[in-house]
Amino acid sequence: MAVYRKRRHALLAYLLFAPFCVLLFVFRLIPFVNSIRMIFYKWDILGTPKYIGLGNFTRMMSDKVFWSSLWHTVYFVILTVPPIVVLSFLIALLINSRISFKGFLRSAFYLPYTLTISVVCLTWQMLYNPYFGLIGRMMKAVGLQPINWLADPVWAMPAIVITTVWWTIGFCIVLYLAGLQQIPASYYEAAELDGANGFQRMFYITIPLLKRVHVLVLVTQIIASLQIFGQVYIMTGGGPAGRTRTLMQYVYEQGFRYFRMGYAQAMAFVLFLVMLVFAYLQLRLMMTSAKEELI
Amino acid sequence: MRLKKYLLTIFAVALALLYLVPLIWMSLAYFQTEKDILAGKWIPSQWFVENYKIVLQRAKMRAWFTNSLISSVGATVGILVICIPAAYAVSRMEFPGRRILYLLSLTGFMIPTPAIVIPLYLVVRKFGLVNNLLGIIIPALPSSMAVFILSQFMKAIPLDYEEAARLDGASELDIMLKVILPMSLPAVVTVAVLHFTWIWNDFFWPLIVMTSDKMYTLPVGLVALAGSDVNIRYGPIMAANVIASLPVIVVYVFMQRYLTRGVVLSLR
Numbered sequence: 001m002a003v004y005r006k007r008r009h010a011l012l013a014y015l016l017f018a019p020f021c022v023l024l025f026v027f028r029l030i031p032f033v034n035s036i037r038m039i040f041y042k043w044d045i046l047g048t049p050k051y052i053g054l055g056n057f058t059r060m061m062s063d064k065v066f067w068s069s070l071w072h073t074v075y076f077v078i079l080t081v082p083p084i085v086v087l088s089f090l091i092a093l094l095i096n097s098r099i100s101f102k103g104f105l106r107s108a109f110y111l112p113y114t115l116t117i118s119v120v121c122l123t124w125q126m127l128y129n130p131y132f133g134l135i136g137r138m139m140k141a142v143g144l145q146p147i148n149w150l151a152d153p154v155w156a157m158p159a160i161v162i163t164t165v166w167w168t169i170g171f172c173i174v175l176y177l178a179g180l181q182q183i184p185a186s187y188y189e190a191a192e193l194d195g196a197n198g199f200q201r202m203f204y205i206t207i208p209l210l211k212r213v214h215v216l217v218l219v220t221q222i223i224a225s226l227q228i229f230g231q232v233y234i235m236t237g238g239g240p241a242g243r244t245r246t247l248m249q250y251v252y253e254q255g256f257r258y259f260r261m262g263y264a265q266a267m268a269f270v271l272f273l274v275m276l277v278f279a280y281l282q283l284r285l286m287m288t289s290a291k292e293e294l295i
Numbered sequence: 296m297r298l299k300k301y302l303l304t305i306f307a308v309a310l311a312l313l314y315l316v317p318l319i320w321m322s323l324a325y326f327q328t329e330k331d332i333l334a335g336k337w338i339p340s341q342w343f344v345e346n347y348k349i350v351l352q353r354a355k356m357r358a359w360f361t362n363s364l365i366s367s368v369g370a371t372v373g374i375l376v377i378c379i380p381a382a383y384a385v386s387r388m389e390f391p392g393r394r395i396l397y398l399l400s401l402t403g404f405m406i407p408t409p410a411i412v413i414p415l416y417l418v419v420r421k422f423g424l425v426n427n428l429l430g431i432i433i434p435a436l437p438s439s440m441a442v443f444i445l446s447q448f449m450k451a452i453p454l455d456y457e458e459a460a461r462l463d464g465a466s467e468l469d470i471m472l473k474v475i476l477p478m479s480l481p482a483v484v485t486v487a488v489l490h491f492t493w494i495w496n497d498f499f500w501p502l503i504v505m506t507s508d509k510m511y512t513l514p515v516g517l518v519a520l521a522g523s524d525v526n527i528r529y530g531p532i533m534a535a536n537v538i539a540s541l542p543v544i545v546v547y548v549f550m551q552r553y554l555t556r557g558v559v560l561s562l563r
Binding site for chain 2: 030098099107116166280
């Protein structure tokens with residue numbers, strides 16, 4: 001190996017890494033540094049930026065819409081993440097049990113995840129339509145009063161949640177299936193010999209051994225849900241009466257409709273700080289697996 | 296035991312079909328007239344293929360489709376060209392600072408696009424790439440996920456192969472392109488499929504970068520179409536949905552085997 005540790009070798013390595021590195025700096029790291037600088041300025045994109053210190057933050061503190069957007073984001077995460085984790089785990093268990101048509105089932109549950117957010121939201125918008133939508137008609141058929149889901153202040157957010165769960169669950173099922181397949185069958189055989197019932201096998205083997213997958217699914221879904229934008233933008237536009245406006249939706253409105261660049265970025269930065277904890281967890285999770293790989 | 300298996304299978308298939316109802320409904324609405332849809336029909340009273348024509352004529356579907364295709368394929372190819380050498384360097388070469396560069400390549404995980412949306416938009420604007428497909432392609436190139444998956448895979452390839460090639464007089468570049476790259480094909484396909492679908496399906500960034508409706512990608516165009524023209528709401532929108540979904544579904548069907556492997560890979 002020593003022969004190859006020459007200067008030329010190192011130079012080539014740097015050259016191979018350089019294009020990626022330059023692009024990473026220009027489109028990730030420098031914008032990130034700028035994002036921290038921008039939050040201290042007031043700027044309407046046309047004139048010159050004006051330094052206002054912590055002005056954007058004091059404004060945020062007294063901005064009721066900011067607080068409600070932050071709450072709607074958290075509310076969305078609380079409503080979305082637990083069902084995604086539980087349902088994808090249960091469906092993965094079902095597909096992994098002794099049944100036929102595994103290939104079909106796996107594809108069927110993965111299919112919605114391959115759709116673009118626009119297709120998903122436009123389709124569900126029609127399903128939710130109180131006049132001819134499928135859901136409304138089904139409610140009528142069982143004698144219930146149809147809900148105007150997306151226009152109802154209480155039901156609009158749950159409607160977006162249902163759509164999101166339906167859309168994303170497939171990816172998590174694939175993660176769980178991959179995890180389940182890595183549990184050695186001998187564990188279950190041994191447990192069976194010791195007289196463990198299905199319930200015990202589930203709680204003493206399956207669930208603990210999938211710890212890594214649980215954490216991975218949980219963390220990636222929290223990160224994704226905190227950034228929720230498309231579903232709200234497409235299905236409700238933040239309405240009715242701002243009841244589904246999330247933080248990214250508000251950032252978009254402030255930044256690209258009213259061109260309050262500094263204020264919008266300051267709010268995006270708050271979201272970044274919230275996400276940082278989870279992004280760090282995700283990175284650490286990936287790094288530990290990478291380390292095992294190195295040994 | 297047998298009976299239990301049959302019952303479970305029936306239950307699972309029923310559940311899957313129920314889960315797919317929105318998609319089945321969407322595909323059927325594709326063939327329906329507005330009247331059928333408003334009447335809440337499932338099976339079209341006559342198989343109506345006009346929706347497809349209406350959507351192609353009235354909307355800028357063709358332009359959107361082309362934009363989506365160019366930006367997704369362009370970015371995917373670009374990501375491979377940029378990230379394969381970077382992943383090779385950090386995973387298979389020994390040089391001072393290797394670990395630092397490896398960590399650096401993963402920083403993208405910590406900085407999601409929405410967190411830096413405004414400065415990123417300003418950079419793209421500075422380069423004159425607003426309302427330009429390159430404004431979608433170029434910022435997508437430095438993908439931490441791509442470098443991570445590729446380097447993970449390359450690390451696991453035994454040294455013997457490259458030592459044998461070295462004895463035959465192969466240069467470092469030969470080894471990268473002719474030994475390691477062909478052996479990393481599953482990881483390359485995984486990266487390609489993942490990024491193609493992500494960019495094809497992305498809504499947020501194209502919405503910000505594209506300012507004229509001719510330059511929209513399909514996801515942004517579909518939403519604009521649904522919001523703008525009340526006359527072509529239901530059937531044609533569903534037709535447009537089907538058109539927009541097909542490429543990714545086709546890619547998925549052909550690459551499914553690789554994709555699962557890639558997911559397993561990122562789990563290890």
